Amino acid sequence: MAPTEAGETTSAVATPKSTLGVGIIGVSPVRGWATTAHVPALRALPNYQIAALSAHNMESARAAGEAFGVSAVFTDHEQLVTQPDIDVVAVTVKVPHHRELVSAAIAAGKAVYCEWPLGRDLDDARAMAALAARRGVRTVVGLQARQAPAIEFVQQLLRDGYVGQVLSTTMVGLSIPGDVVGQPNAYMLDKTNGANLLTVPFGHSLDVLNYVLGEFADLSAVSDIRRPLITIEETREQMVKTAVDQIAVIGTLTSGATASIHIREAVAGGTGFLWEINGTDGTLRITADAALPEIFPLTVAGAKGRKEPAKFAIPTALTQKWPTLASLEGAPAFNVARAYAAFAADIENGTHTAPDFGDAVRRHEVIAAIERSASTGQRVKV
Numbered sequence: 001m002a003p004t005e006a007g008e009t010t011s012a013v014a015t016p017k018s019t020l021g022v023g024i025i026g027v028s029p030v031r032g033w034a035t036t037a038h039v040p041a042l043r044a045l046p047n048y049q050i051a052a053l054s055a056h057n058m059e060s061a062r063a064a065g066e067a068f069g070v071s072a073v074f075t076d077h078e079q080l081v082t083q084p085d086i087d088v089v090a091v092t093v094k095v096p097h098h099r100e101l102v103s104a105a106i107a108a109g110k111a112v113y114c115e116w117p118l119g120r121d122l123d124d125a126r127a128m129a130a131l132a133a134r135r136g137v138r139t140v141v142g143l144q145a146r147q148a149p150a151i152e153f154v155q156q157l158l159r160d161g162y163v164g165q166v167l168s169t170t171m172v173g174l175s176i177p178g179d180v181v182g183q184p185n186a187y188m189l190d191k192t193n194g195a196n197l198l199t200v201p202f203g204h205s206l207d208v209l210n211y212v213l214g215e216f217a218d219l220s221a222v223s224d225i226r227r228p229l230i231t232i233e234e235t236r237e238q239m240v241k242t243a244v245d246q247i248a249v250i251g252t253l254t255s256g257a258t259a260s261i262h263i264r265e266a267v268a269g270g271t272g273f274l275w276e277i278n279g280t281d282g283t284l285r286i287t288a289d290a291a292l293p294e295i296f297p298l299t300v301a302g303a304k305g306r307k308e309p310a311k312f313a314i315p316t317a318l319t320q321k322w323p324t325l326a327s328l329e330g331a332p333a334f335n336v337a338r339a340y341a342a343f344a345a346d347i348e349n350g351t352h353t354a355p356d357f358g359d360a361v362r363r364h365e366v367i368a369a370i371e372r373s374a375s376t377g378q379r380v381k382v
Helices: 033-043 058-068 077-081 095-107 122-135 149-159 183-189 201-213 323-328 333-349 357-376
Strands: 020-025 048-054 088-091 111-114 139-141 166-177 216-224 229-232 238-240 246-253 258-266 273-279 282-288 299-304
Touching: 020 033, 020 077, 033 048, 033 323, 033 333, 048 058, 048 077, 077 095, 088 095, 095 111, 095 122, 111 333, 111 357, 122 357, 139 333, 139 357, 149 201, 149 282, 149 299, 166 201, 183 229, 183 238, 201 246, 201 258, 201 273, 201 357, 216 357, 246 357, 323 333
Parallel strands: 020 048, 020 088, 088 111, 111 139, 166 258
Antiparallel strands: 166 273, 216 246, 229 238, 246 258, 273 282, 282 299
């Protein structure tokens, strides 16, 4: 279907400029991650402008355009990605559609922000990263927990030697409830769709651990489906789950530190998210309400000797790194906005501070190693 506002198409590579035009694929006027995070994030950044939106039908596209003040709306992603005023295409749809949409944006010479997981599996991720590299297109992936002020603060404390030599690290957390799920998330019950407990809560948690402390050298994993039936909230229909709901990994980081992670479905009274980094001189403790460090605000506490951990105030220089984002602090859009801000700075300065498709491939590689270990019962090299 034709857009409500026509424009000349081009496949030329976008030239960086002071204001970056963004086209978002996958926008609902009332719900969804684009509406919750991407739209408020982009509105808070002066160097971005939402230039176009795309939805699955024209009624929804027009409603989203009216809700967010965007006149160029589409149902055909090919029309969106070829608009000349779009520099960055944001792909915020369900994971099985990522490869097709990302590939179209790259073919049009646009920079791409794709939500995590990048692909349904490692092959998908590698194919998109290779295509972006061949076309010389800049990319960013939605592993925005890296941009959280608390994570920058933890990195600073580690550089300053707060814990001394890192000896070990332990991470435990809860995902979504295991007994009921909303219809929009029911597709996450099917492992083949690529969005599930392993790739999303575990994947984001894994990424922040590896980003701060380094990669796994080897690991051993176990996984299981402990509650195979789950109820769809709206219909009360029961569905069979093929995606695992318990994942535990233990291994050795390249630094020599021992690392363990256990993420599971939500249970009554369970610990939402607890990450400890233990060293020769002290301990850091990072906590949140759930094992979604990219969304939930993180607290940081530390202890030396035999003292109990005391909460730290995260430095203002980190929380207000981009002052226009102050109104988003504590909201799901906050870290997304910081990722967009870092990406704009990377484009301007030729740097690499926002996670790109190469980083996404590395995380998919570790997830593939976890699946391999869990299925064979063998410890594997990563």
